[in-house]
Amino acid sequence: MNDLYFTQEQIVWQEVPNEVSLAFLISGCPLRCAGCHSADSWKANRGEILSVDYLRTRLQMYRNLLTCVLFLGGEWQPETLLALLNVARDEFGLKTCLYTGLERDELPPMLLPKLTFLKTGRWVAVLGGLDNPNTNQRFIDLRTDEDWTHLFWK
Numbered sequence: 715m716n717d718l719y720f721t722q723e724q725i726v727w728q729e730v731p732n733e734v735s736l737a738f739l740i741s742g743c744p745l746r747c748a749g750c751h752s753a754d755s756w757k758a759n760r761g762e763i764l765s766v767d768y769l770r771t772r773l774q775m776y777r778n779l780l781t782c783v784l785f786l787g788g789e790w791q792p793e794t795l796l797a798l799l800n801v802a803r804d805e806f807g808l809k810t811c812l813y814t815g816l817e818r819d820e821l822p823p824m825l826l827p828k829l830t831f832l833k834t835g836r837w838v839a840v841l842g843g844l845d846n847p848n849t850n851q852r853f854i855d856l857r858t859d860e861d862w863t864h865l866f867w868k
């Protein structure tokens with residue numbers, strides 16, 4: 715199982731509607747979208763290792779403050795991401811979210827049952843992000859298959 719690395723960790727309120735999420739920006743996205751806002755994290759081993767022990771420590775520290783853990787990438791190491799999702803869901807009872815540039819049917823299927831929310835779609839500058847009604851990206855509540863993308867529109 716290969717390690718995943720992260721370059722940013724922060725508590726966020728807007729990326730997952732109605733949730734307080736601990737978000738990790740994972741290094742190594744292979745998609746290379748033109749105009750990517752996180753191009754400095756394309757190298758796979760930038761930052762710190764996101765181990766299950768590290769995640770446990772952080773979730774213990776924030777116990778009762780968080781409702782969700784958000785992974786900004788990481789699907790390119792599905793076994794490693796799965797182990798992290800299991801900690802968040804099964805050990806701490808938290809919701810989980812993945813922001814991926816892939817489409818849903820391109821994702822390793824093993825990940826879907828472990829995710830509460832999923833944001834899909836590559837970055838296409840002319841279409842914009844989730845806050846643009848023309849976007850190609852989608853934010854899905856996987857519990858109901860409901861498309862929540864409109865919640866991001868201003």
Ligand code: SF4
Pocket residue numbers: 743744745746747749750751752753787814815816835836837
């Ligand atoms: S999917 Fe996201 S992180 Fe990956 S290259 Fe595209 S914009 Fe950057």
